[in-house]
Amino acid sequence: MSEPRPARYRVDPGGSVAGSVTVPGDKSISHRALMLGALAEGTTAITGFLAGEDCLGTARALEALGVRIEGLRGTQVRVHGAGGAGLQPAAGPLDLGNAGTAMRLMMGLLAPQRFSSTLVGDRSLMRRPMERVAAPLRLMGAQIRTHEGCPPVQITGTPGLHAIDYALPVASAQVKSAILLAGLGARGRTRITEPVPSRDHTERMLRTFGVELQQEGRSLSMAGGQPLNASQVAVPADFSSAAFFIVAGCLAASGPFVISNVGINPTRTGLLDMLRLMGADIRVHPRGAAAAAEPVADIEVRAAALHGISVPEALVPLAIDEFPVFFVAAACAEGETVVRGAHELRVKESDRLATTAAGLAALGIEHELLPDGMRLRGARALGGGHIDSHGDHRIAMAFAVAALKAREPIEIDDVANVATSFPGFVGTARAAGLQIREL
């Protein structure tokens, strides 16, 4: 099983950001482009692919299942589709590294196959809950075993799954997507109802691959047995990676600071609404939709004095991956910020409420950890010190941004997993103006 190499950042305090940056391709969309490309008839051409460890893990798993993929490590990738029934059994367990999305979506993809599969991952992934996906797939007739709810996940392939009508207990794009992938190979019409909207990249991409889906309010339905036709996918820059620079700009831009070509799917951009409620100056310049029906824009940010807010709960799922850096923004805002309804943060790459709270404590920020959120009081300047990222890429990058408002250097431990989502982060951050070094 892969384990991250230890590595550390040292970020000197203060400074400003200026000019424009481009961040790597969207992780969620890159995973999906590989998987749908693998299931399609024909060759799928992906541009803007994220060659980060998470998506490379998905690619290696698909290669182990007999799919030919060209151009990995670059941003232009070609997936030679195996078709709905063309995957082959892998020689051993599929190691998905740190990637929860890869494991959960692969469960849906593999459940209806003719062969069995075992899914494993790194130390963080082996502790993450998988029953949220296994349970609805079992209702479709799948045979799946977990170890006390966590990986390894053992899937006994079961061709001839049947469709279900399923109400998701929590808003989760991963669970929704796994059911849709299994539903492609199931008899009947699969129907999913979400409590609140979650990211809809799978639905958008399935449509570009020729699959018909019907949306009625919070419910989505799709007939099983529809073939996928290979397509072109232009992956926009990842809003979740742009988020670090959006917050950096709010805190310390010396003029207009632009993050270019960013995916602004409305199911992802809750952070913009939250920052604007705090008084941020953010302008979005749309650039039209990239292939795969994802809207794209340049995001222009100017520094502004932020004030604390009570985050509307409806925005939480639309900003779920951005909370580590949002808490950094709140730590630099005047007054109190409260986040509730964010229990899901406890089951991400780390327990992000606990790891962020520990980081805020190290920087001297007054806060109260709540079961489903946090209450914190912003300060004019942050302290410095040691942050343990617990191997969580987004915690590492969020606290690098905090140094812009710190009085002392910030050292961040265990940062190797930044490569899962943002290869080249240090170079991009330095070019923008952060005084960051890898030790």
Ligand code: S3P
């Ligand atoms: C993702 C969905 C979200 C998100 C994760 C990526 C996806 O997880 O946190 O980083 O690509 O579908 P949940 O579905 O568990 O909310």
